[in-house]
Every structure is written in C-alpha cells, then in structure tokens.
Amino acid sequence: MKHEDFATIKKCDSWQELCEKHDNFCLKKGKIWVFRGQKNAAWDLKTTFERLTDIVTDIVKRKNIPSFEFGLLRKFKREFSLYSKRIAKDDDLIEWFSLMQHYGTPTRLLDWTYSFYVATFFALEDIENENESAIWAIETKWLEHKLFKKCSSCKKLLRRDLNLQKKESLKTIINKLVVAKVNPYYVHERLSVQQGCFLFPGDTTQSFLDNLLGLAGTKKELKNNLIKFVVTEKKTEKRAILEDLFRMNITRTSLFPGIDGYAASLKVAAFILPETLKPGTEYREFIKGVVRKS
Template sequence: MHEEIIISDWKEIEALEVNFPLEVFRGQSDASWELSSSLNRFADGSDAGDDICNTEFWLLRTFRRRAKHYISDLPDSDDIIGWLSLMQHYGTPTRLIDFSHSFYVACYFALINATTDAAVWAIDPGWLLGEGHKVFGVKNTGLRDESEDRMYNEGNRFLRNALSTASQASDLSENCEVSGVIPVEPFQFNKRLGSQQGLFCLPLDISKSFEANLENYEKAEYEKFNKIIIKYEIKETVLAYLREMNITAETLFPGIEGFAKSITHKVWCR
C-alpha cells in the first residue's frame, strides 16, 4: 500500500523535503526492513508466541513497579502512553515506533549505521489522526490541540483497558477488535525526544504488522504513506551535508551519550 521512491542524489533529498512538508518520518538503516516496534521484534526473538499483549503487560507492570527507585519524575498512573514513552527511552521494548517531524533527522538515522541501501518512511499524521477518531467512534472537532489531546486520551483509554490485567492482555492478543495506527506525543518530553523533534506512532493491534493496521483506513493511497529508499552510494555525501546542518549525534543525543557517539562518527568520517 506504500509507494517506493528511490533517491540517488542529495538534490533529490532536498526536493523531497519540500514535497512532504506535513509528513512525519522514520529512518531505518536497511531498506529491506519492515516498519515494526521494538516489542514486536522482542516477541519474535522470544518464546512469547502469539501472546504478545501478555508480554507487553508484564514488561509494563515490572517497569512501573521498579522505576521509582531510579527516577523521581514519573508519569501519572493512568498515563500509559507516558509510561511506554519512558520505557522506550530507556530501552524496554514497547509498541511505540519512533518518528520525527524532521525529514533530515530521519535521513541521519537511516544512514549513520547503514551498510546497504537505507530507507526513510514518510506518513501523514493528519490522516492518521482523522482515521483514528473514526476507529474510536469520536468526532474529530475543534482546533489541532483539542484533536490531538482527544486522540491521546482515547489511546490511553484503549491501553488501560487492554493492559489492565494479564488475562485481559491475553484476550487482546487473540482477539483485538480494533486496528489502526495513531500519532501520539507524550506530555512529558525528555531532552532526546525534543532534540530529535520526535513523536510516536502507536499501532493498536500489535498482533498485526504496521501496514496491516492501516488496511481499513480510508484513502490509504500512496500520497499518505511512502517509503523513500536512499542508495548506499551517497551515504557519505548525505551525512556530510547533514553535518553542515548541525545534525549529528552530539546534537541529537544530549549529554555525554551524544558526545561519545559523535567521536566514533568523526573518526569514521576521516
């Protein structure tokens, strides 16, 4: 259901950034990879089998019970999206998929560790927001802030119900009655998410692939969802332009982590 666009020159990247001004983007270092969450990848490599929601329940439960020993500023107890965002930040698998409002930031993440053709996925968040309202049976009215807050609240309501108990989560793994993808931005931004101009796409039925979650959305045509393949041969050229734009590990990962990453990248670029 997505269109593939092949890029083999920096000027084509500049043109695309103008063509997709309202989209959000995700960079992946291998163009053959599908869009999937860290939770799906974790479940595929474990014995979770088909009970992926039960796995999600126990990951969330364990994190929430022990995070207070390490972090003082925690999300409200009913803000499940906020909790998943925090888990994602510190490396616990979740259903959230990282995207960025910046096409160039996504290009950086696509290319910095690429050893083959890379990809940047582009999707229209306004389309996801409108279709998400239909999935939850609520009216898409009001200004942008009201629409986004309503979707955030509906997503939280869905997750609270789905992950309320282990048995409820297991039932959802076998029979999720809704599917779709909604865009969400946590109310508590960490520095990294801010530096990367980040947000998340949240698949509702994690027993299905990202694209399968979109199949019932109206107007699921090419201009709403695109895969931009960046040829490996232009990796060094594109990263050089991105460095001139100050898009580096040091700016995208605040603190010592970004500085440490930037050292290896500077050595690689010599």
C-alpha cells in the first residue's frame, strides 16, 4: 500500500520548510503528537518483531506468531538476571517488552518520541544515507479516543491503566486490531532523555499498519491523524539541520549516554564541524621523522 493512501505527505526541501510545516500541523491547541524518524522515506512503519516474523514465515505459521513472541519473552525473562541486577515485576509485560526493546530483542513495540527534533535527528544522523528521510507524526489524543471507542466495554479499566501495566488491561487489547500508546512505569535512561514512548499493536499476526487501520476504521480518518514529513536527501541541507540540532545538544552523546553514544557522535561531528577536530601537538610530535610521499 502506498503511504499517500493512508498518511498526509509533506515534502520538505529545507530545514526552514520542515519546521514551518511541523508548526502548521502539529502545534494546534488540544493536539498531542508523537514522532518517529526513519532514514529512508520509503520504509513502512514496522516493529522489529514484525520484521523478524517476515523472515521466519517458512518455519513459524501465522497462527503460531503469538506463542512465538511469548517464547522470546520467556527466554529473555529467565536469563535477564545473569546480566542485570534490575528485575521488573513478573506480570508487568510492558516493562519487560521495554527492556527487551532497549537491549535489542525484537518486540511488538514501535519507538516514538514526543520531541520533533529528536525524531529529526534519528531520521538524518546516517550521513552516508543518500535517500530521502521521513519523520512520521501521529496524534495521540485521537489514538486514545479511538482505542476507548474500539474497546468500549473495557473503557474504565483502560482509563485507570493507560500504560497497560496490569494483565487485565493488556488482555483487553491483545489479538485486537488496535494500537495503544504505552510507557513502562520505570523508564530507563535512554527512554527518558529521548522523551520516548511506544506504540503497541494489539494483533501480532497482522502488520503494524493493519492494526492502525483497524483502529482508525478508514484510510481517510487515519490520513487526518498521521503525517509523513519527507526530508530532502541533499547533503547541504542535511548538514545544516544536523548542525542546528548539535547546537540544541541533540546528538548521539546526549541521546545515548555513555561511551558508545559519544564515540558514535564523532562521525556526525566530522560531517558537520570538521574544523573542531584539531589534531593538536600530538600529531606534530607523531609526524616528526615520517617520510612524506614525493
């Protein structure tokens, strides 16, 4: 299915145009948007678990996908204590899924952020990417309203437990074509600094998009609440955007605290601000006596 069939597409050829279109659509009173950056505008909205099941369809039948997911969950829960002192409550599946997502296990969770600028960074940080990038945006008040309408018999239960921490709440949407916005009660550092949240599809035997369409009811209604900002692939514009984000302190260093984030951030720094990477006296001392090529 083409993205323009179910999402409002906004092409942006500059940083200024991107910001203006974001402001026009996403700063309206009473609306709360969340964002997701993807480096290739042609990519669909897919969870890591959905991508995994696409690969193993030859050995895992569609009807067995739910039990396959819980097999992954069980394996992770049983051995997590070997690597971390932090243990989630056994029945808090959202927190367990969040931990799995954090450490790289495929899950049904799809990462989003409340920050348009963080999403823009994730869309553009791959400086080798030569494709148009995308920043997706979805309106969460609408999402919540549609969820309550779809699960009207459990509306009170869901209102009391929006993050689906209790099994009773979770069971109301499992195997239904719906999507819920969730967050674990105990957030880890990255989720906090990235202003992150998750979208949780109810039926893993169907695609994330099918769950969204099931919730919306029609492509037209989904299109009114789902935007795809398409960002130019031009290197000069990408550099300008990343430099502005750097000045806002939106970098791998700030979004992924620790040496891994800092080390990865130097690649973008070399792309946008090469003049800051001065070799100092170490290079002059090192190069002494080295024979140069004629």
